Each structure stands twice: as structure tokens, then as C-alpha cells.
Amino acid sequence: xxxxxxxxxxxxxxxxxKHKFNLKxxxxxxxxxxxxIVVGTGLAGASAAASLxxxxxxxxxxxxxxxxxxxxSIAAQGGINAAKNYQNDGDSIYRLFYDTIKxxxxxxxxxxxxxxxxxxxxxxxxxVAQGVPFAREYGGLLDNRSFGGSQVSRTFYAxxxxxxxxLLGAYSALNRQIHLGKVKMYTRSxxxxxxxxxxxxxxxxxxxxxxxQIDTHTGHAVLLCTGGxxxxxxLSTNAIGSNATAVWRAHxxxxxxxxxxxTQIHPTCIPVSGDHQSKLxxxxxxxxxxxxxxxxxxxxxxxxxxxGQIKAGQVKEEDRDYFLERKYPSFGNLVPRDVASRNAxxxxxxxxxxxxxxxxxFLDFADAIKRLGKxxxxxxxxxxxxMYYQITDEDPYSQPMRIYPAVHYTMGGLWVxxxxxxxxxxxxxxxxxxxxxxxxxRLGASALMQGLADGYFVIPYTVGDYLATIGPKPVDGNHPAxxxxxxxxITRINKLLALKGTKTVNEYHRDLGHIMWEYCGMARTGExxxxxxxxxxxxxxxxxxxxxxxxxxxxxxxALERAxxxxxxxxxxxLMVDDALMRKESCGGHFRLESQTPEGEALRDDDNFAFVAAxxxxxxxxxxxxxxxxxxxxxxxxxxxxxx
Amino acid sequence: MSTGNMNLTLKIWxxxxxxxxxxxxxxxxxxxxPDMSFLxxxxxxxxxxxxKGEEPVFFDHxxxxxxxxxxxxxxxxxxxxxxxxxTTCQLHMRTFHDGEIIVIEPWRAAxxxxxxxLAVDRSAFDRIQQAGGFVSVNTGGVPDANIIPIPxxxxxxxxxxxxxxxxxxxxxxxKNASAMLFVSxxxxxxxxxxxxxxxxxxxxxxxxxQMDAEGFGSCTxxxxxxxxxxxxxxxxxxxxxxxxxxxxxxxxxxxxxEHAAGE
Numbered sequence: 017x018x019x020x021x022x023x024x025x026x027x028x029x030x031x032x033x034k035h036k037f038n039l040k041x042x043x044x045x046x047x048x049x050x051x052x053i054v055v056g057t058g059l060a061g062a063s064a065a066a067s068l069x070x071x072x073x074x075x076x077x078x079x080x081x082x083x084x085x086x087x088x089s090i091a092a093q094g095g096i097n098a099a100k101n102y103q104n105d106g107d108s109i110y111r112l113f114y115d116t117i118k119x120x121x122x123x124x125x126x127x128x129x130x131x132x133x134x135x136x137x138x139x140x141x142x143x144v145a146q147g148v149p150f151a152r153e154y155g156g157l158l159d160n161r162s163f164g165g166s167q168v169s170r171t172f173y174a175x176x177x178x179x180x181x182x183l184l185g186a187y188s189a190l191n192r193q194i195h196l197g198k199v200k201m202y203t204r205s206x207x208x209x210x211x212x213x214x215x216x217x218x219x220x221x222x223x224x225x226x227x228x229q230i231d232t233h234t235g236h237a238v239l240l241c242t243g244g245x246x247x248x249x250x251l252s253t254n255a256i257g258s259n260a261t262a263v264w265r266a267h268x269x270x271x272x273x274x275x276x277x278x279t280q281i282h283p284t285c286i287p288v289s290g291d292h293q294s295k296l297x298x299x300x301x302x303x304x305x306x307x308x309x310x311x312x313x314x315x316x317x318x319x320x321x322x323x324g325q326i327k328a329g330q331v332k333e334e335d336r337d338y339f340l341e342r343k344y345p346s347f348g349n350l351v352p353r354d355v356a357s358r359n360a361x362x363x364x365x366x367x368x369x370x371x372x373x374x375x376x377x378f379l380d381f382a383d384a385i386k387r388l389g390k391x392x393x394x395x396x397x398x399x400x401x402x403m404y405y406q407i408t409d410e411d412p413y414s415q416p417m418r419i420y421p422a423v424h425y426t427m428g429g430l431w432v433x434x435x436x437x438x439x440x441x442x443x444x445x446x447x448x449x450x451x452x453x454x455x456x457x458r459l460g461a462s463a464l465m466q467g468l469a470d471g472y473f474v475i476p477y478t479v480g481d482y483l484a485t486i487g488p489k490p491v492d493g494n495h496p497a498x499x500x501x502x503x504x505x506i507t508r509i510n511k512l513l514a515l516k517g518t519k520t521v522n523e524y525h526r527d528l529g530h531i532m533w534e535y536c537g538m539a540r541t542g543e544x545x546x547x548x549x550x551x552x553x554x555x556x557x558x559x560x561x562x563x564x565x566x567x568x569x570x571x572x573x574x575a576l577e578r579a580x581x582x583x584x585x586x587x588x589x590x591l592m593v594d595d596a597l598m599r600k601e602s603c604g605g606h607f608r609l610e611s612q613t614p615e616g617e618a619l620r621d622d623d624n625f626a627f628v629a630a631x632x633x634x635x636x637x638x639x640x641x642x643x644x645x646x647x648x649x650x651x652x653x654x655x656x657x658x659x660x
Numbered sequence: 661m662s663t664g665n666m667n668l669t670l671k672i673w674x675x676x677x678x679x680x681x682x683x684x685x686x687x688x689x690x691x692x693x694p695d696m697s698f699l700x701x702x703x704x705x706x707x708x709x710x711x712k713g714e715e716p717v718f719f720d721h722x723x724x725x726x727x728x729x730x731x732x733x734x735x736x737x738x739x740x741x742x743x744x745x746x747t748t749c750q751l752h753m754r755t756f757h758d759g760e761i762i763v764i765e766p767w768r769a770a771x772x773x774x775x776x777x778l779a780v781d782r783s784a785f786d787r788i789q790q791a792g793g794f795v796s797v798n799t800g801g802v803p804d805a806n807i808i809p810i811p812x813x814x815x816x817x818x819x820x821x822x823x824x825x826x827x828x829x830x831x832x833x834x835k836n837a838s839a840m841l842f843v844s845x846x847x848x849x850x851x852x853x854x855x856x857x858x859x860x861x862x863x864x865x866x867x868x869x870q871m872d873a874e875g876f877g878s879c880t881x882x883x884x885x886x887x888x889x890x891x892x893x894x895x896x897x898x899x900x901x902x903x904x905x906x907x908x909x910x911x912x913x914x915x916x917x918e919h920a921a922g923e
Contacts, residue, residue: 082730091727138800141802152815157806256721292664294697566714
């Protein structure tokens with residue numbers, strides 16, 4: 017299959033403007049004749065649903081939570097990037113573009129990333145107009161802070177709750193359209209399949225999570241805004257309900273899945289405390305503005321710390337290794353996430369980890385508290401410090417935080433072109449569930465930017481072009497494809513409900529997480545991945561024999577919901593491993609031990625791997641087919657990434 | 661999966677559906693670690709129930725980091741449990757002692773009907789927000805973000821109000837099941853900011869009207885809402901809302917208000 021990314025020709029700065037002019041328009045009177053389905057109500061979904069309804073389209077929006085405001089965008093802490101250059105520190109659209117391309121280790125498309133940087137400034141304007149209470153300076157203007165992988169301060173924030181405030185802004189815009197009758201909102205509804213007619217997406221199948229009713233919904237276009245698949249790893253910073261079912265079902269209907277192995281392991285999370293753990297909690301990257309990361313210089317000191325014989329404060333300055341500052345003097349503690357995570361892992365592998373388990377390093381605020389005072393530190397990060405205290409029962413004001421990397425974000429996702437369209441006409445993917453803008457590693461504060469860019473400023477233009485092409489004729493809900501897809505969904509549910517083995521779905525999920533973390537986590541090898549693949553296949557086969565699913569369909573049934581999601585994770589996991597096996601180079605968050613520089617940094621192989629890997633589904637338990645979209649770098653010179 | 665040494669007795673409200681008669685059912689939670697969150701403790705109980713082929717206890721939850729507002733639970737007579745300023749998902753078992761009896765109920769309010777077991781229907785909150793909890797701006801065509809300076813104290817106070825997670829603990833805590841704290845937090849956030857001024861008085865009337873229509877009770881200034889709020893939303897918001905509401909009713913009838921207000 018030839019993949020056409022549809023990147024417009026011409027200079028970077030003119031691509032998007034030119035493209036927008038060339039896109040077909042739907043006239044205002046015709047817009048109300050179109051129905052658009054939006055699945056997911058996080059930043060991408062809520063902003064898309066609201067913006068499309070404002071234009072006049074009829075929108076049907078879906079979320080599995082009890083309210084659109086619960087989507088996991090709400091949990092994003094640190095901030096949102098925008099090339100406003102309000103700080104006069106040398107920022108520009110080009111610099112944000114360049115930082116993002118470099119941060120992604122040269123595995124993203126130039127055209128997409130430039131557009132992202134370009135519309136970033138509009139996002140801030142939009143959010144402020146909605147009443148989002150961003151942090152401000154005493155003069156009343158907006159404040160900024162720094163994030164990893166950048167040497168300018170371009171991150172806008174609302175305390176440690178930026179995602180919450182941006183989502184509530186998008187939710188308010190969505191509410192306005194619900195009130196006006198332009199959006200019909202379906203809560204506690206989970207999308208279980210996409211319906212295609214003659215190769216075009218024309219609707220979805222959902223399950224009402226309260227009554228179990230299976231419904232069909234028609235639409236001229238279907239927008240998936242369903243987030244990432246980090247919960248493949250069981251333990252992640254994702255919400256418990258975050259899942260890959262919508263995108264995986266779309267994949268099985270023909271949508272290509274791109275770069276599934278690109279997962280982001282975030283360096284600063286609260287370490288695992290025991291087997292009971294159901295999720296991991298992030299401590300925002302913004303903390304690395306003032307916190308210093310260190311591990312003891314010697315294994316002996318680490319040993320004493322692990323046994324609780326000494327406290328962190330008793331380790332003398334000369335016995336501490338501020339390893340990020342030492343190795344990366346220009347960026348220091350603000351190196352990108354993949355680099356910070358790998359270095360923390362190195363410390364632990366070296367026997368210098370701390371905490372009872374030894375799987376942690378320190379994030380220390382003693383210097384910042386001395387320099388700025390406790391009150392100033394509390395004003396900036398108070399809610400994060402409180403959260404840390406609640407979870408660990410340790411006071412981060414008086415002793416350093418213990419942190420360790422955890423799965424946080426997935427750069428991979430459904431393959432989309434410049435219009436955010438998958439290879440199935442009418443099926444779009446926005447936000448984290450597409451693969452498009454972050455390459456092999458996402459920079460901090462860029463997820464919020466991308467979700468809102470896609471929803472507010474890209475899809476309202478690009479979906480119109482498609483809708484104008486197909487025309488406003490109503491979608492025939494009586495077409496046999498709807499009933500057939502619905503029956504397939506019901507058959508699958510019945511198959512899950514028939515599982516009366518001995519092991520709970522949660523136990524399978526935890527086992528899968530162990531396999532993925534061990535063999536497809538921060539460091540990957542050909543040998544390990546091959547072993548992991550076998551283990552996943554065996555686990556999946558065992559699931560369909562020995563899993564235990566209680567209850568019935570026509571009621572609230574958490575066990576059934578989870579069974580469906582974990583069954584999909586068990587398939588997606590294998591594709592992630594296949595992709596990681598195929599990509600023999602290291603890049604960004606994908607680190608193959610076989611491919612590293614003498615200093616232990618990720619070593620790319622641009623001659624052989626400067627492409628997007630877009631996988632096509634060929635049937636259950638069949639190998640997937642690899643399609644390559646070659647990445648052309650017209651404007652940026654590919655170099656070994658350096659943060660020294 | 662047992663990793664700890666706490667043994668607890670749980671009295672959990674079980675209710676098949678909104679119309680069924682509910683009742684407390686006693687369960688044992690054994691081998692609980694003090695480092696578990698309250699919801700992880702319930703996970704252990706549910707896993708045990710599934711192994712026995714029984715129906716697990718249904719409760720709402722999602723982010724498990726105290727921000728999505730989906731978790732609830734009335735624990736030993738307190739919304740989100742005995743500790744101040746946290747949600748149930750951030751409550752850890754070290755707060756309890758070995759052998760303790762813990763009573764777990766859903767939010768109880770006429771406007772929050774029970775869906776099943778410990779989960780309630782809070783869509784009334786969404787409908788109140790839909791009635792007016794927004795600034796009527798479309799995407800695009802807005803001015804530069806720095807064009808209107810907003811004093812830091814105002815921005816900070818608006819943020820204090822905006823931090824509400826919409827969990828409904830204020831309603832659950834109130835003897836009248838009033839939603840005043842929730843509604844006033846949004847009214848205050850937008851009412852304090854320049855962006856919210858054009859619709860300031862129509863907004864408060866629309867949101868209060870919807871609040872009343874949903875069947876929430878009246879506010880009698882008892883203050884249980886503020887005491888139990890996991891995000892420490894202050895009753896000052898209620899004062900601000902009352903001020904705007906009375907002002908709207910007395911002096912700013914029928915749309916003239918926005919043009920004549922001059923604020």
C-alpha cells in the first residue's frame with residue numbers, strides 16, 4: 017500500500033495556509049445536513065465536538081465516563097507549550113517546531129509539526145477567551161515556565177492542574193453546544209466497533225454501560241479521540257478506564273496502526289509500592305525546573321539508604337551524583353523525558369537506586385526551598401507535594417521525593433495523513449490516539465497542545481473537505497452493514513461472557529503488564545522481544561480458555577467491560593513487540609540495547625529506519641503487514657540528538 | 661494478591677438498580693496493606709467476589725489521582741472518608757486500623773439517584789453547567805491572550821474556584837442536599853474574570869434556575885460542604901453567587917442588565 021501523507025508542497029511556513037485555502041468548504045446552510053460522530057471527550061474530542069457544532073454540523077459525542085469532564089486529559093499537570101515568545105527569550109514558531117522535531121528524535125513529519133507550532137499561539141488565545149485561569153504575573157500578564165527539551169520558557173500553566181483547566185474550558189464550550197442542541201451527548205457509552213460501508217466509515221456500535229444495550233449510530237464522519245494505549249502495561253499514569261478498544265477495533269476494520277512501539281516512559285513518577293498497586297501517579301515534569309535529580313555516588317551509600325540506616329538529608333553533598341547535571345550540562349535536569357528515564361534506570365541497574373525496593377532515585381527540592389523559601393515552592397507545586405504526601409506518607413518539603421520512570425504516553429497510534437484522516441475515508445483520529453506529531457518521544461507540555469490543535473484548529477477545516485466531497489445525503493441506518501457489525505459485537509460479548517475459567521481479567525492484565533515492562537519497556541533487545549512475543553501469545557491463548565467473567569450483558573458489568581478491553585490489549589501488545597523487533601535502531605523512547613552510542617545514548621539508523629511504520633491487520637493470529645511512509649526532511653538537518 | 665496484614669470488616673451498600681431496595685451487606689477485607697488506596701482495597705474485595713462467582717461491588721472511579729472527580733463514596737459518615745482535602749482514591753488504608761469496621765455508602769441526595777451499589781447519577785451537575793457555565797465564544801477570532809491584563813490576585817482566586825472537580829461531595833455532605841457550593845464555584849470563576857462579564861448576570865440566573873429544577877435543596881449556611889470538599893472550595897463563592905443573583909434579580913431584569921451594568 018502506498019501511503020500518501022498529503023503534506024502540501026512549498027515552504028514550511030506557507031503549507032498550512034495554502035492547504036486551508038485549497039480545502040473544499042461546506043456552505044453554512046448545508047452544514048446542518050451532516051452528522052459527525054466524536055468518540056471521546058478529552059481535549060481533542062471536546063474541542064472538536066464544540067468547534068464542529070459551532071460551525072453548524074450536528075455532532076454526536078460519546079464518552080465511557082459519567083460526564084465528558086472526566087476524560088483523562090483532566091489529569092495533565094504541568095502545562096501547555098505555545099510559541100508566544102511573551103518572555104522575550106528567543107522563542108518562535110520555528111524554534112518550537114525545531115525543538116519538537118529534535119525532541120521526537122527525527123521520527124515525526126516536518127509539515128505536521130510545523131503546523132502544530134503555528135497554531136499553538138491560537139490555542140492560548142482561545143483558552144483565555146473561555147476563562148481558563150492561567151497563572152499570571154503581578155502585572156496581570158501570563159506567566160510561563162520551562163519544560164524538558166527546550167531552553168526557552170514557553171509553557172503556560174494553571175498551577176499543577178493545567179489539563180484540568182484546559183479540559184474544563186473545552187467542556188464549557190461543549191456544554192454550550194449541548195445546550196443549543198447542536199451536540200447530542202452520550203455518556204457511559206463505550207464504542208465497540210466502527211461501521212464501514214464501501215470502505216468508508218459511516219457509523220459506530222456502542223454499548224450502554226448501564227443497561228448493556230447495544231446501539232448503532234450513523235454519521236457522515238467518525239472522529240476517534242480516544243487517547244493512548246499506555247494501559248497495555250497495566251501500571252501506567254493513565255486512568256483505570258483508559259483503553260485502546262476504539263482504535264484497535266478500527267485497526268481490525270482496516271485502519272493502519274503506526275509506530276506502536278513508541279511509548280513514553282515518564283521519568284518522575286511515584287515508585288511502585290507493592291503488588292496491590294492499580295496505577296502510578298506522575299509528579300509533573302515542571303518539578304524539574306526547581307528539583308534536582310540525584311542518586312548516591314556509591315552502592316554502599318545506596319545500600320544504607322535502602323535499609324533505612326540513613327536518611328537522604330544525611331548524604332553529604334560530595335557523596336551525591338547529580339547525574340543529569342553532570343552528564344548534560346546545557347540542559348541539566350531539563351533533558352527530555354526519554355533521556356531522563358534511561359539515566360534513572362542506569363542508576364538503578366548500577367545498584368545505586370534508593371527506597372526500600374531500590375527502584376527509585378531522588379528529586380530534591382532542598383536547594384529551591386533554601387533559595388526561594390518554602391512558601392514560594394508551595395505556591396508553585398503545592399498540590400503536587402500534597403499528592404506525594406498522601407500517597408507515600410513522606411513529606412517532600414523535608415526530604416527529597418523518591419521517583420522512578422513509569423509508562424505515561426504513547427506516541428504511536430492510528431496512522432493519519434495531514435488532514436488527520438486514517439486510511440479509511442471518513443474515519444479520523446485526533447489527539448493521543450493518532451501517531452502524528454511527536455515522533456519517537458514527546459516533549460513535556462506538548463500533549464495538551466496537540467490535542468487542542470487537532471480539535472480546535474485542524475479538524476474543523478479538514479473534515480469539511482471530506483464532507484463536501486461525499487455530499488449531504490443522509491447515511492442509511494438500515495444498510496445491512498450496521499446490523500451485521502452489531503451482531504459481530506454481540507457475538508464477541510457472548511464469547512467473553514462464556515469464559516468461566518479460574519483467573520480474573522485483572523490477573524491477566526497484570527501478567528501482561530509484567531511481560532511488557534520486562535521485554536518491551538525502557539530497554540529492549542531482539543532476544544527479549546522475541547521471548548516477550550511468545551509469552552504474550554501464550555497468555556492470550558490462556559485468556560480465551562481460562563479467564564473468568566461474571567455477570568450478564570444487560571446490566572452494569574465492570575467485569576465484562578474490562579474483559580473486552582484486556583482482550584484487545586492482549587492483541588495490541590503483540591503488535592507493539594513486532595514493531596519494536598522490526599525497528600532495530602534506537603530512537604527516542606524506543607531504546608534497543610543493540611543500537612547505542614559509546615556514551616549510551618539512543619543511536620538512530622537514518623539510512624534504514626527514517627520511516628513511519630504503519631501496520632495493516634490481516635486476520636486473527638496472522639502476522640500484520642508493514643507499510644512504510646518515508647520521512648522526508650527538507651528543512652531540518654538530521655543529527656545525533658545532543659543535550660550536553 | 662494479599663500483601664498486608666490489616667483485616668477489616670466492611671458494611672457496603674448493595675442495590676441492584678435505581679428501583680430496587682438496597683441494604684448493607686457485610687464483607688471481610690483481609691490481608692490489606694496500609695499502603696493501598698481505599699479503592700485498591702475495594703479492588704481486592706471485588707477480585708475475591710469474582711473468584712467466588714459473585715457480582716463485584718460497583719463504584720465509580722477513573723483517574724485515581726484525585727482530579728477526575730469520578731470517585732465518590734460516603735465512608736464512615738464522611739464524603740471521601742475521614743481525612744480532609746482528599747478524594748477517596750487518595751485515601752490510603754494507613755488511615756484505618758486493623759480490625760476496624762468501615763461503613764461505605766453512596767452519595768445520598770434526591771438529585772443523585774443511585775444507579776447501582778455505590779454509584780450515583782450526577783448528570784444533574786452537567787445540566788447545570790450546560791445551562792450557563794461557559795463564556796459564549798466560538799473557536800477562532802478571539803483577541804491575543806495578553807490583551808486584557810488580569811490582576812494576579814483575581815486570577816489566583818478564579819483558579820481557587822475553578823479547581824472544583826464536580827464530584828458532588830458538597831451535595832452529599834449537606835443536610836439539605838444543596839448544590840450551592842458546586843454551582844457557585846463556576847459562577848464565581850467566570851464572574852470574577854473580565855471574560856465572564858458580558859454574561860455575568862444571565863449566567864447566574866440560568867444556572868440557579870437549572871439547579872432548582874434538578875431538585876437540589878436550599879442552602880442554610882451550615883458549612884458542611886466547605887468542610888468536606890476535597891478541593892477546599894470556599895463558601896465565599898456562595899456569597900459571591902448570592903450577590904450576583906440578587907443583583908441580577910433586583911436590578912438587571914431581562915437582558916437590559918448586560919448593557920446597563922457597566923462593570
